[in-house]
Amino acid sequence: MKKIKSFILIFFFIFLLSSCSSIKYIYHVDEINNYEKISSALKNANYISEKEFYLVFTKDFFEFPVKIIENEKIMFDGIITTKSNNIAKSFKLKYNCSYQIELKDQKDRVLIIPEKIKNYKYVYINKNKNKIIVNFNNGEKIK
Numbered sequence: 001m002k003k004i005k006s007f008i009l010i011f012f013f014i015f016l017l018s019s020c021s022s023i024k025y026i027y028h029v030d031e032i033n034n035y036e037k038i039s040s041a042l043k044n045a046n047y048i049s050e051k052e053f054y055l056v057f058t059k060d061f062f063e064f065p066v067k068i069i070e071n072e073k074i075m076f077d078g079i080i081t082t083k084s085n086n087i088a089k090s091f092k093l094k095y096n097c098s099y100q101i102e103l104k105d106q107k108d109r110v111l112i113i114p115e116k117i118k119n120y121k122y123v124y125i126n127k128n129k130n131k132i133i134v135n136f137n138n139g140e141k142i143k
Contacts, residue, residue, distance in 0.1 A: 023108050027120075027136045051095060053121050055112070057088040060127040064088070067102040101125070103132060110134055 057066070061080050068076040068091065080089040093099060095118060101110035110132065112123060122137035 021108055022106050022130060023110055023132045023134060025134045025136070027116075052092050053095060053117055053123065054090055055093050055099075055101075055123045055125070056090045057125050058082070059086050059088075061088040064127070065104040069100040069102070070094075070097050103127075105130070106132060 055068075057080050059082050061082050064080050066076065066078065066080050066089075067074060070093070076091065082088040093112075096114055098114065099110075099112040101112070103110065110125065112134075117123065117136065120136045122135075124135040124137060126133040126135070
């Protein structure tokens, strides 16, 4: 009986901790309504290759410190700000690397690993109050 109670208690704490995360990951298999314009602009500019994907910081980043770590090496450490076109900053990243993204005032890091990104061309990061939303856009899926 004690083992069952312990198991239930552990499960409850794991559930509680996971629901408190300030980062939400969304994996889309269809077009994303707000991002179609941005995706089209990036594609039309001939910036896309088969070995790279785009990381795009979108709305609500105002003078916001961001650090991007690629395979344990800092590749960007600076301030981003949303421009009038709803893009704060975009990066061309490699599929075969792991990324950690540190955002001001967030206890958790955004994690992008090769296994999760391999079928997507775009990763959009939105800030909505204290919540970070990471959208993996499959509207431009790699075949």
